[in-house]
Amino acid sequence: MKEMKIVKSELASFLDSLTSEYKVFAPVKRDGFVAFQEIHSGGEALLDYVNSKKPPKEIFLPQSEVLFTYRLGGEGLGIEEPTFEDKPMVIFGIRPCDARSLVILDNIFNSQEYKDVYYTNKREKTSVIAIGCNQPSSTCFCTSLGGGPFSPEGSDLLLIDIDQEYVVQAVTDRGEKLVKKHSQFRQVKPRGLSLMQKVTQKAEALIKSKVETGKVKTKLDGMFEDPFWDWLHEKCLGCAVCTYLCPTCHCFDIADEATDRGGRRLRIWDTCAFPLFTLEASGVNPRPTNKERMRQRVMHKFKYFVDNHNVAACVGCGRCIKECPVNLDMRAVLNSILIR
Amino acid sequence: MPDTSVMIRDTAKKLLDEKRVDLIIGFERGTLPLRSTPCFVRRSEETERLIWNASCENNLARYLRGRKEKVGIVAKGCDTRSIISLIKEKQVAREQLFIIGVPCHGMIDRRKIEARFDGKEILEADEETERLILKGSDFTEIVNKAEFLHNSCNICSYKNPVIYDILIGDRVEEEQGIDEYEEVKEFEAQPADKRWQSFTNEVSKCIRCYACRNACPLCYCQECFVDSPQPQWIGKTTNLSDTSIFHIVRAFHTAGRCVDCGACDRACPMGIDIRKLTKKIERDVKELFHYQAGVNLEDVPPLAAFSLDDPQQFIR
Numbered sequence: 001m002k003e004m005k006i007v008k009s010e011l012a013s014f015l016d017s018l019t020s021e022y023k024v025f026a027p028v029k030r031d032g033f034v035a036f037q038e039i040h041s042g043g044e045a046l047l048d049y050v051n052s053k054k055p056p057k058e059i060f061l062p063q064s065e066v067l068f069t070y071r072l073g074g075e076g077l078g079i080e081e082p083t084f085e086d087k088p089m090v091i092f093g094i095r096p097c098d099a100r101s102l103v104i105l106d107n108i109f110n111s112q113e114y115k116d117v118y119y120t121n122k123r124e125k126t127s128v129i130a131i132g133c134n135q136p137s138s139t140c141f142c143t144s145l146g147g148g149p150f151s152p153e154g155s156d157l158l159l160i161d162i163d164q165e166y167v168v169q170a171v172t173d174r175g176e177k178l179v180k181k182h183s184q185f186r187q188v189k190p191r192g193l194s195l196m197q198k199v200t201q202k203a204e205a206l207i208k209s210k211v212e213t214g215k216v217k218t219k220l221d222g223m224f225e226d227p228f229w230d231w232l233h234e235k236c237l238g239c240a241v242c243t244y245l246c247p248t249c250h251c252f253d254i255a256d257e258a259t260d261r262g263g264r265r266l267r268i269w270d271t272c273a274f275p276l277f278t279l280e281a282s283g284v285n286p287r288p289t290n291k292e293r294m295r296q297r298v299m300h301k302f303k304y305f306v307d308n309h310n311v312a313a314c315v316g317c318g319r320c321i322k323e324c325p326v327n328l329d330m331r332a333v334l335n336s337i338l339i340r
Numbered sequence: 341m342p343d344t345s346v347m348i349r350d351t352a353k354k355l356l357d358e359k360r361v362d363l364i365i366g367f368e369r370g371t372l373p374l375r376s377t378p379c380f381v382r383r384s385e386e387t388e389r390l391i392w393n394a395s396c397e398n399n400l401a402r403y404l405r406g407r408k409e410k411v412g413i414v415a416k417g418c419d420t421r422s423i424i425s426l427i428k429e430k431q432v433a434r435e436q437l438f439i440i441g442v443p444c445h446g447m448i449d450r451r452k453i454e455a456r457f458d459g460k461e462i463l464e465a466d467e468e469t470e471r472l473i474l475k476g477s478d479f480t481e482i483v484n485k486a487e488f489l490h491n492s493c494n495i496c497s498y499k500n501p502v503i504y505d506i507l508i509g510d511r512v513e514e515e516q517g518i519d520e521y522e523e524v525k526e527f528e529a530q531p532a533d534k535r536w537q538s539f540t541n542e543v544s545k546c547i548r549c550y551a552c553r554n555a556c557p558l559c560y561c562q563e564c565f566v567d568s569p570q571p572q573w574i575g576k577t578t579n580l581s582d583t584s585i586f587h588i589v590r591a592f593h594t595a596g597r598c599v600d601c602g603a604c605d606r607a608c609p610m611g612i613d614i615r616k617l618t619k620k621i622e623r624d625v626k627e628l629f630h631y632q633a634g635v636n637l638e639d640v641p642p643l644a645a646f647s648l649d650d651p652q653q654f655i656r
Contacts, residue, residue, distance in 0.1 A: 031545055032455070032611055050459065053609070054547070063547065064577035135477075137461055139372070235378040237402070239551035241609045255576040268576045274550075276567050325551050325607035326398055327370040327377035 003196075004168045004179055005188035006159070008047075011166070014184040015042030015092060022090040022127070025059055027052055036091065050137050051095050051317060055247035057105060059091065060122050063244075064268045067118070067254075071262035082118075089126040097142045097315040099130045099154030101247035107309040108250055118267070127174055130155040131166070134203050139318030141209035141331055147315055149203040162195040211334045213302065213312055219337050220303040224295070228340055232333065233294035235326045236273075242320035242330075243271040243297065248313045251277070272296040298333060344392040344442065347508045348414055351440055352387040355412045361438050362409035367396040373465040373474075374450045378403065390414070392508075393467050394485055397447040399603040401557035404432045411437055416444035417498040418601035421634025422557040424502060425597055428641055431560065441504025443512040446486070446493035448472070451611065453488050457481075492602030492615060495520040502635060520600075524620050539584070539617070545610040546583040548576075552614050553590060555607035558597045565589060591617035596625045596642045599634040 006014060018024050025036045026045035033053040039045055068081045102123070109119035133140070133149035142148055152158045156175035159166040167188055170176040179185045223229075243249040253270040257263050270277060272293050279285045287293050305313035314330070321329050352364040368379035368389040376395045380403075381387055392414070400413055401422035415423060420441060426432045453462065453474070464475040472488070474481050497520065499512045519525075527535060550566070553559040565573045566586055574589075575582040591614075600622055604614040626632055629642040 048459075050461070064579075138463055231380070234380050235403070237551065237554040237607065239554040239607065240547075240549035241551050241607075244547050244549050245609060253576070255572075257575055266577065271549075274567070276569065279569075321372070323609040325555055325609075327372065327375045329371040332371055 002170065003188050003193060004170070004185045005165050005192055006168055006184050006186070007165045010184040011047070012042030012045075014182055015039070015045055017182060018042075018090055018092075021088070023085070023087050024090045024092055025056065026092040036094075045093055047093065047131070050133075050135065051098070051319070053319075053323075054245060055098050055101065055317070055319065056091055056094055057098075057101060057247050057250075059089070059126075060102070060119050061105065061109070061250060061252070061269075064255075064266050065118055067265045067267055069262065069264040073261075084121045087125075089122065090129060091126060092129045094128060094130045094155070095133055095317070096130050096149060096151040096153075096155065096158070097140070097147055097317040098247050099128050100142075100147045100151060100315045101154070101317075102128065103154040104248045104305075104309075104311060104313055104315065105250055107305075107311070127156045127178060128154060129157045129159065129175075129178075131159045131161065132200070132203070134161050134199055136203055136207050137318060137322075138208065139321040140207055141211060141316035141318065143204065143207050143316070144209065144211040144213050145312055145314055145316040149207065150200045160196050160199060162192055162199055165192065167192055167196045209316075209318075209331055211331055212338060213314075213334065216302050216334050216337050217306045217312070219340060220299060223337070223340065224299070226340060228337070229291050229295045232298075232336075233290040236290055236294055236328055237326060238273050238275075238290050238293070239325065240269075240271040240273050241323050241325060242328075243273055244269060245319040245323055247315060247317055247319070248301070272300065298337075302334070344509050345390065348392055348440060348442070349387045349390045351506055351508065352381060352390055352412060352414075353384050355438055356381070356384045356387065360410070361412035363407070364390070364412040364414070364440075365400050365403050366390045366414035366440075367392065367398075367400075370395070373462050374448055374453065374472075392442060394445065394448045394472075395450070395467075397490065397606050399555070399557050399601045401426060402555060402603065404437070404557070405560055407432075407436070412440055413437060414440045414442060415501055415504070416442050416447075417496065417501055418444075418492070418599055420501040420503050421498060421599035422601055424634040424637055425558055425599060425641075427637065428644070429558075429597070434637075437505075439501065439504040439506075441501030441507045443500045443507070443509060444493075444496075445499070445512060446489035446496065448485060448488050449490040449493075449606075453483075456483070456488070490602050490606065491523075492600055492605065494518075495522075498635070503637065521619070521623050523616070524623050527616060527620060539587075540580055542612045542614075542616065543583045543587045544580055545612050546578060546587065547610060548578055548583065548586065549609065551607035551609060552604035552612075555603040556594070557601070557603065558594055559590070561593075587612075587614070587617065591621055594618050595621045596629065596631060597633050598622050 019040055024039050026039045027034050027049055028037050028044055028046055034049045036052055036056040066082050068079055071078045109116040110123055136149050152171040156172045158169040158171055170179050251270045252267050255266045255268050278287050287296055301313040355361045364381040366379055367376040369391055370377040374395050378398055379389055399419050399422055401419050427434050460476050462474050466473040472483050472485055495518050497514050499514055574585050598618045631642050
């Protein structure tokens with residue numbers, strides 16, 4: 001992988017040139033917190049931030065998405081599928097943990113066996129430009145999940161902040177093409193590369209939270225009936241903060257919105273935290289209480305997903321830890337599993 | 341005077357040792373600075389976990405319903421007001437509870453601190469009586485706690501537990517002359533379109549996670565109207581019409597019951613000013629029915645009251 005550089009003062013002009021060709025999403029400040037939104041000029045992108053409140057997964061898997069609309073007319077039932085935009089997309093400024101989360105989501109929505117058209121359509125035409133984390137937060141534990149503050153997985157380009165400029169790594173062919181096409185990318189000097197070494201080492205050392213997640217999986221293999229689950233959920237409110245703000249949580253439900261002569265079918269986010277989750281039409285729910293639902297969340301992330309896809313459904317972004325209203329800390333949960 | 345945490349531990353230990361309660365619900369040290377977390381203690385030796393500080397912000401009354409055992413609960417003023425509401429609504433029996441009342445100086449709103457430090461992370465926080473010593477990777481700052489309290493704490497006039505079986509430490513002097521409805525009055529004074537705009541600005545942030553509902557001690561419907569699949573009363577999306585209906589109906593459902601503990605606000609990850617609606621309704625109930633929820637065990641809640649002298653014809 002060949003490194004290039006881009007001077008910070010030229011970043012806005014690079015983004016400007018992208019906006020003519022691509023729909024560009026970038027972090028911006030909105031309602032007091034950081035969100036990924038479409039920008040129309042390079043200057044709108046926020047560069048100095050830790051991470052967005054909501055993960056960028058919603059660009060590909062929106063909280064609600066119309067699958068089709070229908071109408072009963074004189075000629076019978078008419079079904080209309082949504083049209084997809086042709087314009088390619090760029091996510092700029094995504095963090096490496098969230099970029100990795102897209103690769104994890106691909107296992108579900110864009111795999112060899114199954115391609116979800118709604119997700120795939122957006123995903124395949126999107127270039128991912130990540131910025132590494134010089135200042136990871138105390139709740140970050142990406143290095144315990146196979147990622148890191150400068151992990152390239154899931155990115156087409158990875159930018160590393162070395163003060164006045166970014167070192168740019170072209171991770172994929174798509175990234176390489178972007179670099180070649182735009183004049184703002186230049187040769188990086190050896191001094192830039194040695195600065196990059198320093199920056200990355202420093203940031204990695206800042207990540208103090210460590211959980212041996214590999215061992216968690218082995219433990220969980222035999223823990224389905226463990227009394228551990230009897231008390232783990234006790235303080236959990238059963239809200240959806242952790243799952244809705246999780247970059248890898250992807251459970252969804254189908255909802256119909258009907259009027260007298262028509263309607264629409266939607267895909268909406270679901271969450272294992274709610275009593276409606278897996279409630280069957282008969283009225284039976286195999287996960288009737290908070291206990292089973294909490295077990296499902298932990299098992300799905302750290303056992304079932306590993307069984308099925310050989311990777312945990314967690315990137316260690318720490319959003320669930322930061323935002324839980326009762327401070328139910330996933331790191332503490334995992335560590336208490338390890339001592340069972 | 342011994343430390344409040346120590347007194348809570350001693351009381352909890354005694355209660356468990358003497359088998360007067362089966363469970364203590366209190367707070368323990370959280371995993372992040374400025375965070376404490378609810379804890380459930382059933383064994384005497386585990387009472388050491390219990391603590392008290394200005395980040396014990398959750399309303400523990402939320403954990404009382406549906407329990408068969410005898411419960412000791414650590415409760416600040418607002419928690420005891422919620423407990424009173426729950427007793428009146430027959431959701432929990434007074435005899436089942438041992439209330440460990442703790443006078444409260446107000447709880448820290450960590451989001452106000454985050455805003456003050458503009459994204460710089462607090463890595464360590466030491467709490468003193470009046471001050472917080474906050475440390476980040478390259479700074480140490482001392483701030484006054486009073487400047488960073490939750491909005492509901494700033495206007496609280498029930499800092500002392502309203503009911504209790506034991507009071508830990510000295511009573512706190514209640515603030516005099518606070519107009520708790522100042523913000524409500526400002527809101528009421530605006531024209532309808534401005535009020536609607538300010539309401540929709542808030543609820544447009546909603547992600548339907550229901551943290552507000554689930555943190556609220558009084559939101560305990562067996563099936564919340566938003567969860568009913570048939571009939572489906574409300575759409576499932578985060579469209580403004582759906583989120584508005586959710587927040588309006590929830591607020592109405594707290595009428596005459598809400599004690600303004602602020603649990604909904606504190607739980608909301610999106611920073612929605614949920615109290616704007618509930619506080620307005622609380623004021624209406626006070627003016628129209630002369631009732632304030634959770635201030636004593638005697639007053640009959642307006643929704644449970646019936647009077648032959650009722651000025652409204654339709655109710656007689």
